[in-house]
Amino acid sequence: MVKCAFCSIVHGIRTKKIGRGRMTSADAHRTGRTGRQTRFTVLGMLGVADGRESAVLQPSRPAALLAALLLHANSVVSAETLQRVIWGEDTPAQAKSALHSCVLRLRRLFAKYGISENAIEAVPGGYRITADAETLDLVEFRELLSRAYAEKAPESELALLRTALDLWHPPLLANVPSDLLHRDEVPRLHEEWLRAIERVFDLELAAGRHRQAVAEILQTARAHPLHERFTEQLMEALHRAGRRAEALAEYRKTKEHLAHHLGVDPGPSLQRLELAILRGDAETAAPTSSSDTPQVSRHAAKAGPASVGPPAAPARPSTRARPTPAPPAANGPAPAPGSPPPRPAGGDLPPAAPAAPSAEAPPADPGDQAPISGARVLDRLVGAGLLEEGPRGHYRIHELLRAFARAAAAEGVGARTGGRTPHPPSRPGAAELHPTEA
Structure with missing residues (x-):
C-alpha cells in the first residue's frame, strides 16, 4: 500500500510554518523537522525520498493519481483526465465523487507524514501540484x-x-x-x-x-x-x-x-x-589508415558505386602530348571534303576542332589513360566491398554494383563506348563474375 511506502521515508516530518500561514504548495514537501528535503521521482519508479532514504510506492490508484499530477507539475490536470488515468475507460458511475475520495486519501497520507495537505490544490476544473527542480526530478x-x-x-x-x-x-x-x-x-x-x-x-x-x-x-x-x-x-x-x-x-x-x-x-x-x-569519403567518415583503400570523389560518386579508384579529375581537354598531323604531300591528292584527315605515323588521331566557339570541351578519351589490368580492377572491387569472393572463383555482387549495372545498361552505355560490350575482368581462377549460390 502507499501508506507503507511513505512510512519508512517521511515518518516524523511535520508541516513547516511560515509566519502565521501554512506552507505553500511549492514548500509543502521540501523540509520537515529533520531538515531533510522531500523529493518525488518519476524518471524511474514512482517514489519519494527525504535526502537520506527513498522508497518506491506500491501500485495503487493513489499512486496513479500522484503520477499524473507530477507528470504535469505546475499545470492544472482536468478531473476527466485523472478519471481516465485511474480507471481507464471503465470509469465508475460516480466518477467525480470517487476521484474526490482518491484525492482525500492522498492528502491524508501527505498530512500524516509531514507533507502539507494543500500540496494537491483543488482548482476550477481539476487539480494541480506545484514542484520545482529541488522537489521533482x-x-x-x-x-x-x-x-x-x-x-x-x-x-x-x-x-x-x-x-x-x-x-x-x-x-x-x-x-x-x-x-x-x-x-x-x-x-x-x-x-x-x-x-x-x-x-x-x-x-x-x-x-x-x-x-x-x-x-x-x-x-x-x-x-x-x-x-x-x-x-x-x-x-x-x-x-x-x-x-x-x-x-x-x-x-x-x-x-x-x-x-x-x-x-x-x-x-x-x-x-x-x-x-x-x-x-572512403573523407568528408563523411575518416578513411582507414590502409593505403590500399580505394577512394572515390564526390564527382565520381555520381557515376555509381562501381567507380572505384583514385578521385576523378574534373572534365577538361586532355593535356597529354599528341603528335601533330603531318601535312599532306605537296604533290599528293587533296582529301575529299568531309573525309577524316590522314592518320599520322604515331597512330593517334589529331584533336578535333570545336564545333562552335561556345561548345564545351569533350571529356578525356578513356583510351588516353593507362590501361588497368582486369585483375587489378577485380581487386579494387573486392577491396571496396562491391564484390565478395566466394568458393570456386565465384563472386557475390553487391546490390549497389548490381543497381549501377542495370542503370548503365538502361542509359545505353554500349552506345557511348562505341558499341563495345564491356566484359568482366579476367583473373586466374575466376572465369566469370556472378553471385555465389546461397
Missing part, C-alpha cells in the same frame, strides 16, 4: 536540458546533458497501474531522452573521441534496434576508429532487422553513410 531534468541546448561551448553542453541523463533510471513508472500514462506520457518522456542521448553522441564524435564512444553507442543501438540514428552514429564511430568492416556489418544487421520486422529498407541517410564508407 522531472523538473530538474528539463531545466538541465534547456540550459544545455542554450549552451554554446560543446564541453559545457555535454556536461549538462550528462548530468541530466544521470537522473534517468528506467523502466519509467513501472509501479503505476495506468494504461493511459504508459501509452501517452511515458513515450513523450522517452523522446526527450532520445534527443538528449543523440546529442551526447554527436558531441563525443565531434570531439574526436570515437574509440571511447563506441561502447556506449553500441549498447544504446542494441537496446533501440529500430532507431536508425544510433546505427549511423555507431557506424561512424567504428569507421573513424579504423574498424571499417565492423561498421559495414552493423549496416547489414540493421538492414536485416528492419526487413524482418517492418519489411522496409534502411532510410536514405543510413544508405548514404554506407555508400560513403564503401568509397
Whole structure:
C-alpha cells in the first residue's frame, strides 16, 4: 500500500510554518523537522525520498493519481483526465465523487507524514501540484536540458546533458497501474531522452573521441534496434576508429532487422553513410589508415558505386602530348571534303576542332589513360566491398554494383563506348563474375 511506502521515508516530518500561514504548495514537501528535503521521482519508479532514504510506492490508484499530477507539475490536470488515468475507460458511475475520495486519501497520507495537505490544490476544473527542480526530478531534468541546448561551448553542453541523463533510471513508472500514462506520457518522456542521448553522441564524435564512444553507442543501438540514428552514429564511430568492416556489418544487421520486422529498407541517410564508407569519403567518415583503400570523389560518386579508384579529375581537354598531323604531300591528292584527315605515323588521331566557339570541351578519351589490368580492377572491387569472393572463383555482387549495372545498361552505355560490350575482368581462377549460390 502507499501508506507503507511513505512510512519508512517521511515518518516524523511535520508541516513547516511560515509566519502565521501554512506552507505553500511549492514548500509543502521540501523540509520537515529533520531538515531533510522531500523529493518525488518519476524518471524511474514512482517514489519519494527525504535526502537520506527513498522508497518506491506500491501500485495503487493513489499512486496513479500522484503520477499524473507530477507528470504535469505546475499545470492544472482536468478531473476527466485523472478519471481516465485511474480507471481507464471503465470509469465508475460516480466518477467525480470517487476521484474526490482518491484525492482525500492522498492528502491524508501527505498530512500524516509531514507533507502539507494543500500540496494537491483543488482548482476550477481539476487539480494541480506545484514542484520545482529541488522537489521533482522531472523538473530538474528539463531545466538541465534547456540550459544545455542554450549552451554554446560543446564541453559545457555535454556536461549538462550528462548530468541530466544521470537522473534517468528506467523502466519509467513501472509501479503505476495506468494504461493511459504508459501509452501517452511515458513515450513523450522517452523522446526527450532520445534527443538528449543523440546529442551526447554527436558531441563525443565531434570531439574526436570515437574509440571511447563506441561502447556506449553500441549498447544504446542494441537496446533501440529500430532507431536508425544510433546505427549511423555507431557506424561512424567504428569507421573513424579504423574498424571499417565492423561498421559495414552493423549496416547489414540493421538492414536485416528492419526487413524482418517492418519489411522496409534502411532510410536514405543510413544508405548514404554506407555508400560513403564503401568509397572512403573523407568528408563523411575518416578513411582507414590502409593505403590500399580505394577512394572515390564526390564527382565520381555520381557515376555509381562501381567507380572505384583514385578521385576523378574534373572534365577538361586532355593535356597529354599528341603528335601533330603531318601535312599532306605537296604533290599528293587533296582529301575529299568531309573525309577524316590522314592518320599520322604515331597512330593517334589529331584533336578535333570545336564545333562552335561556345561548345564545351569533350571529356578525356578513356583510351588516353593507362590501361588497368582486369585483375587489378577485380581487386579494387573486392577491396571496396562491391564484390565478395566466394568458393570456386565465384563472386557475390553487391546490390549497389548490381543497381549501377542495370542503370548503365538502361542509359545505353554500349552506345557511348562505341558499341563495345564491356566484359568482366579476367583473373586466374575466376572465369566469370556472378553471385555465389546461397
